Amino acid sequence: MSAWLLKSEPEAFSIDDLLAAPGQASLWDGVRNYMARNNLVAMKKGDRAFFYHSNARPTAIVGEMVVLAEAVPDVTAFDTNSKYFDAKSSPEKPRWFAPKLRGIRKFKTPLTREVMAETDLRKSPIFTNSRLSVIPLTAADTRIIDRLLKQAGNL
DNA sequence: GCCAACGTTGGC
């Protein structure tokens, strides 16, 4: 089982939006970056995922999720009215995919980027590739995150 | 709001 960090701008889709959705679940759609897509497709049912608020104050891990269903073609790419429309993706030959995530909890004390930067997480793509919106976490990364969350009383 | 870093596009 793997763990992931998924970024979203809270103005577009926040942890509160996820927890308010039916079944506290939502497709993670609209991702239009190949590396991020490959990571979305690699996510397996039951994997852990951390919800990260980007372009926010503060930027932080704000909650925890679980992968409910593996990625299916992202239908927003087929919708000409969607801001995620992509003419190069079709139902016959989909280019973009979306897994389904379920929110488990929102953390009382978000784990800020600032705090993460003081640890070996500095070596993770969270810091070395800050533009990647779907990030695989190593077992070591996950241990650090769990430790920090525990310290802050979130787990 | 600025801008660095990075990804994508398109001319050649």
Place this chain on the structure above:
DNA sequence: GCCAACGTTGGC
């Protein structure tokens, strides 16, 4: 296939 120009992301 290279690379300049351009667009976007996301930290600050």
